[in-house]
Structures are given as structure tokens and as C-alpha cells.
Amino acid sequence: MTVPKFNVLLTLLRERLQRFSRRKPVDEETLLSITLTYLSQGCSPQFLAWAHKLGVSTIRKIIYETCDAIWNELQSEFVAQPNRTEWKNIAERFYIKNGMPHCLRAVDGKHINIVCPKRSGSLYYNYKKTFSIVLMAFCDDNYTFVFVDVGALGSQSDGGVFARSTFGNMILRNSLELPPDDYLPGTNTIFPYYFVGDNAFPLKKNLMRPYPGRNLSPIKQNFNKELSSARVHIENAFGILANRWRILHNTIHASPTDVDKIVLATVVLHNFLMLDRNSGYFNENFVDHIEDGTFTPGTWRQSGSKIRSIRVSQANRSSAEAFASREELTEHIFNNY
Template identity: 60%
Template sequence: MSEVVQNISNFVATIAKISHITYLANEIFIMCKNRRWWVRPVNLTREEEGFFKTCFQQLQEKDEEHFFKVTRMSTENFNLLLTLLREKLRRFSNRKAICPETRLAMTLMFLAQGCNYNVLAWTFKMGVSTVKKIIYETCDAIWDELHIVYLSPPNRAELAIIAEKFFIKTGMPNCLGAIDGKHINIVRPSKSGALYFNYKKTHSIVLMAACDANYLFTYIDIGALGSQSDGGVFARSSFGNKILNGTLEIPHPTNLPGTAINFPYYFVGDNAFPLKTNLMRPFPGIHLSDDKEKYNIVLSKARVHIENTFGILASRWRILLTTISACPKNADKIVLATLVLHNFLMLQHDRNYFTLELVDRNEHNREISGQWRGEINPLESFQQRVVNRSSSHAFELRNSLKEFLNTTF
């Protein structure tokens, strides 16, 4: 008797499963019936008539100059980048999957030109949602695969080398890098209130970064709310918090060149940053004594490196100059991809990506502004404000550094 009951129970369960499957199939049929098409007819010719097939490959093979304008890199570096990312970009589907080359080409075009999603959809003959998905996935892949090699924080030995290069180039001893923060404009996120609303009355996320003497990013922090004060952003960033707490792993203090003055290593910033043991800033005011003025000039020679690094970044990756139409999470992915691509191309010595004419320089004792200053409006910096109190020890260190620079120059 129990066996009969069990059989009936199994039969009823089977009927229920069949009924559920039938219901789902009917819903899918209705949805597909109401949809005009699965793939737009104009996009069916993507393989033969899309931008990648008709234009991009021809530029790659025959026109190096315009290929650089589209991708911001040489064909050799594009192929190298594709090799590094190919497996991460490969997709499998019942329909013919979009190839890694197309995915990378579209994303680089978006980052370099700041293209509208709809324009890319028409150009590559894809749906807008597909274009967005490809761009975010590719930016993710660029960061995941490259940042450990091209944008990992330097160790103590590497920081000491950075300091040597800054001293040779600017005369600023023990300088580990220049720091600054920039607002990256985004479309107002839904239900965000005033969280991303900044003092320029736009919505933004904040990019905090440091660079070395060769215009490479060394430390980055992205995603702070545009409404936060400069001090709030700096203190909440992992990098800034460690500087303020004195926990960042940097070389041990050493004597200033040619003296017996033991001095800590430090970063340089503008007046928006606090004066700390490991963070030097200019003397405030306009009517300064000659020794303070000379200190500010030398510090500015070091600090201007971060301005130029951001200038190179924004002039090459024009998406950063637009109002990025993406939620904050995806905007972070886009910005991170541009940062790691910048370091990748700088370290690959791409001859078109960086030239000396692009940055501020001194020629025959004459200061010449970098080309990027005439080509683009710079990214918006923080407001100038003192964000917290400095210790008497920090003031003493700055005075010692001032005296050293005045005896040297």
C-alpha cells in the first residue's frame, strides 16, 4: 500500500514540474512574440559591415597615426595588451560571441574619445546595453590583469629611487612624490541626494593620487564622494590615512645631501593638504620673505609633476573630461582602467603617448608650459583649505628644509 502511495506522490510531483515548465515556456513565447526582434536587423551585418571590420583593422594595418588617435597606443602595444587580456575577454555563447579584439577596440575608443554609448552602438552595430556591458567588463579586466604589475604601490627601495630622481630633477631632497586630488564628473546617481554634489555644483567622485618624477602614478584612491571636503577625502583614503598616522611604509630618515641634518622622507602637496612630518606644503601668503619664496618655488617644481601627470592622463583619455554616464561603481571601473593604461603605456615607452613637449619644462632658463594646458581644461582640483592642525615638529621640519634649499640654490 505504501508503495502505491509513493508512486502516486511521484506522479503528482512530475505533473507539477511539467506544468511549471509549460508555464515558463508560454511566458517566454509571449515575451518573444511581443518583441519586435531579438537582434535588430541593422546589426545582423556586424561581422561584415561594423566599424571593427571596415575601419579598425584597416587603421591597424595601414595608418599608425590614426590608429593612435583611436586607441592612444601603437599597434604593437595594442597587440601586447590584447595578449595580456585575451583569456579574460573571451566569451562563449550559442550565438557567435563578440571577439576579444572588438571588445578591447570598443573600450579603448570609449576611453580615448569619450564617446557616447549610442554612438558606439551604431558604429559597432550592437545594442546599447551590450556596449555598456562590454565596456564595464573590459575595464574590469584591464584593472584585474594589469594593476599588480603596472600600478602596485612601490616598496621602500623603489621609493628611495624615486626620491633620488626627484632630487636630480628638481633639487627637492627626500621627496617621494607629489600628491593631488581631482573631481571626476558623473551623472547624478539616483536617490543619492547631495552625496556626490560638489562645490562646483556638479556631481562627482574624487580621485586622489601620487606620482613619481617620471609622471607615473604610484598611489591612487578613487570613489570618494564629491561632497566631501578635501581633508575628508584625504583622511579617508587608505594612502592619506597612512600618511596622517605615520604608518605608510617609506624609507627611514636620512641626512640631507651634504649635511648632517637627519630628515624624513615626505610627499609634497599644495595648500589644500596639511603640513605633516611626511607631507610638505608651501608657506601660505603672498608677501613672503625671500627664503620662503625660494622654498615655495622649489617645492612647486616637484609638486607640478602631479599636475602634469593628471594633464597627460586627461588629454589622452578624454572620457575623464566628460560627465560620465554611469553609476558610481562603474565610473570607478572606468577611471581605474585609464590609470593603469596610463602607467602601462608610459612604462612601455609608447613614443606617441608621451613626449617632453606635452609637459611643463625649462628650456634655456625659460619656463615653457606643456601642450596639454593649451589642449584641454584641466580636471577640477580640490578647494584650497587647511584641513587640520599641524604639529610644531612639522613646522620645524619645514623650516629646516627651507634653510637647506636656500643654501643650495
């Protein structure tokens, strides 16, 4: 983060960070600096306490309150739900990049490791035999997060978390304000706008997932390849997030409520910095890209520690209409690309 960008962030948060007491309170710049150091470096509160000559409990309080202020102040502007026109613009950009018509977003979930909460039993115990909460997110073609849902129990499957999230519930019930069905490019076929995910998610008219199995026909293999190229955006977004905010690589020693605040703060800070490509936060080498006709993996993949994906759940039941929609889209992509 550049100094000018830090000053902009401080200006936005100054009013929420102001403290008043008989003793001289910690100033707003120090509060923000401590929190950003904790989030970006993943250092322990004990280290920050020694560095700033403050108590460990004071440092923890500073971090949790500042993370809460960051989310509450910036969320409405930097993690806002698009309107119909913005949805359509996103779909057009996705189409230019990936060749997937009417594709709105990619969705995925990641485990955030935490210490076992008191009296929680196996609620947070995941398939990797650690304790975690789940970060479920949608991203766009610019690797910014448009919707996040954090705090689900680590023992839940990807599809289960999705179905219980506010945004997922709106998609499954078809109550989200998406653009109306429109013609597929170059055809007279009316087709809905949709999101893409992996096999952990249910197949719906507005939520596409790949064909399962290995011995697939060429037309189905082509569809899976194109869907994967669209879905890789969410993998890259998570990769940038975790490698810029190293706290997500650690096992976070905090209550689930406070972990939620930490994770949400990293997400909104990610968007805040990603929207300014001159901030030094992002460069093209971070993400998967084509260089001289050759696929080059993003540098975030070279990190020795990555946040883990949710386990693929059992097959979800889907309607005949959803299967027919996927077949129709599969044929369109195969015949036009």
C-alpha cells in the same frame, strides 16, 4: 597606441575577456577596441552601438566589464607600491630634477564629473555646482601614478579625501614602509623622507605643504617655489591622463561604481603606455619644460577642457614638530641652492 602595443595589451587580457555562449560571442579584439575607443575619444555608447551594430546596453556592459578586466589584470604590475629601495631611488631622481632632498611623491586630487546618482541627494554635489567623484593620486618623476584612490564623494575637501584614503591614512599614521630617516645632502642633519602637496593637505613630518599667505620672507618664498616645482609633476601627470583619455573631460553617464571602473582603467592604461616611451603615447612637449633657458608650458594646458582640482580646504592642524621640520627643510634648501 601603436598596433604592437595594442597586441601586447590584448595578449595580457585575452583570457579575462573570453566569453562563451550558444551564440557566437563578441571576440576579445573587438571588446578591447570598443573600450579603448570609448575611453580615448569620449564618444557616447550610442555612437559605438551604431558603429558595431550592437545594442546600447550591450556596449555599456562591454565597456564596464573590459575596464574591470584591465584594472584587475594590470594593476599589480603597473600601479604597484614601491619597496624601500625603490622609494629611495625615486627620491634621488626627484632631487636631481627639482633640488628637493628626500622628496618621494607629489599628491593631488581631481573631480571627475558624473550624472547625479539616484537618491544621492547632495553627497556628490561639489563646489562648482556639478556632481562628481574624486580621483586622488600620487605620481613619480616619470609622470606615472603609483597610488590612486577613486570614488570619494565630490562634496568632500581634498584633505578629507586624503585622510579617508588607504594610502593617506597610512601616511598620517606613519605606518607606510618608507626609507629610514637619512642625512640631508652635504650635512649632518637627519631628516625624514616626505611627500609634497598643496595647502589642502595637512602639514606632517612626512607630508610637506607650502607656506600660506602672500607677504612671505625670501626664504619662505624660495621654499614655496621649490615645492611647487616638485608638485607640478602631478599636474602634468593629470594633464596627460585627461588629454589622452578624453572620457575624463565628459560628464560620465554611469553609476558611481561603473565610473570607478572607467577611471581606474584609464590610470592603469596611462602607466602601461608611459613606461614604453616608444609607444607614441608621450612626448616631452606634453609637459612643462625648460627650453633654451625659458619655461615652456606643456601642450596639455592648451586644452579648452580640463579636469578640475579639488577646492583648497580650511587650514589643517599641525604639530609643532611638523612646523619645525618644514623650517629645517626651508633653511637647508635656501642655503644650498
